[in-house]
Amino acid sequence: MPRLLIIDDEQSIRRTLREILEYEKYQVDDVETGMDALQLLKEQDFDVILCDIKMPEMDGIETLEAIKLLTDCPVIMISGHGTIETAVEAIKKGAYDYISKPPDLNRLLITIKNALDKSQLLTETKALKKVVSKHNQMIGQSDAMEEIRDMIQKVAPTAARVLIIGENGTGKELVARQLHELSSRAHAPFIEVNCAAIPSELIESQLFGHEKGAFTSAIKQRKGDFELAHGGTLFLDEIGDMSLSAQAKVLRALQENKITRVGGEKEIQVDVRIIAATNKNLKEEIEKGRFREDLYHRISVIVIKVAPLRERTDDIPLLVEHFIQLSCEKMGKPIPEITAAALAEMRQYKWTGNIRELHNALERLVILGGSPIDEDSVKKLARPLNN
Secondary structure: OOEEEEEOOOHHHHHHHHHHHHHOOOEEEEEOOHHHHHHHHHHOOOOEEEEEOOOOOOOHHHHHHHHHHHOOOOEEEEEOOOOHHHHHHHHHOOOOEEEEOOOOHHHHHHHHHHHHHHHHHHHHHHHHHHHHHHHOOOOOOOHHHHHHHHHHHHHOOOOOOEEEEOOOOOOHHHHHHHHHHOOOOOOOOEEEEEOOOOOHHHHHHHHHEEOOOOOOOOOOOEEOHHHHOOOOEEEEEOHHHOOHHHHHHHHHHHHHOEEEOEOOOOEEEOOOEEEEEEOOOHHHHHHOOOOOHHHHHHHOOEEEEOOOHHHOHHHHHHHHHHHHHHHHHHHOOOOOOEOHHHHHHHHHOOOOOHHHHHHHHHHHHHHHOOOOEOHHHHHHHOHHHOO
8 A cells, every 4th residue: 555644734734644545545645744754765665746835834835855865765745835936946956746735635645656656666776776786787807807897987987989809708798887877977878789699780870870761771860879878878889890881980070079879960969978888809909901990090098808717716616606696586486596506617617608607507597406506417418518
């Protein structure tokens, strides 16, 4: 049952609103002052708050500002003495909506319902962020991992472009996400483009967008990833697989901070931080004429190398624990024990697919290996994937 809080110094208003809302099957608490509300909010959670504006000691705007420091709960301001200016100020301070007294019953109930929808969305978003955060953790305490963390701490707050190099499956995307999340752009979009997965004839449209009619299937205008990442970070994964024509346009975008959509003439200003990654040796690609040297120098102000798993085997026990927990949570299964002999067996493997391969092998062990996961289970279910 949704829980509502009414803040109003008039007892008759509190009583009337309580009766209406309880009839609508809401659980309702009410207090007389802003200070009482703040004390209650430290002890309990609410789904929606209704707050009067004109109150003694601490008015509604002051109460609203204090509430916003404690909770994301939507606040609906209610006043019989308000003006347009008051309503605008309340919205600017973070109020969900503003309703005049005496409130229209239908509008009040609809506003509360919409605020509840927002509250639920905020809750779901927080839960989703926790799940995403678990999947994006950089696990490990080896010297190689500590070196990467130290580099990220130094580089993330700057505007420097970063090139992340390493074999497939080593976790280059996690490094890119950490650089974004620890930067001043963390509030803005993180847009990822897998340059190897997009056909060369479509990569320019993907990156720069296109105008309606630019080509046969362009039935409407489309923004490209440079525009979508405006103010944030654009992660060009597997940039070594990008076509030379697209490389030339990316270079121009980095030089001028402007792009032009395919089929268009208008220049569009963009502000993005570029983070690139590759599993290729770009210097060799330059010698072979497959990668532009000028673009390489543009994107490699800072180079971060992610070590393969075989060079950080001390991290395997921590990675095993992490991935087993993730797999069990996803499947709703109890977390199995894993024997020391099983861990030792895994540390001997080459893991040519690196962390991605280890993750997949552990998921298979959770499904088929039983408990405890022992050395024989590892040999049977994981070893066939290793050379």
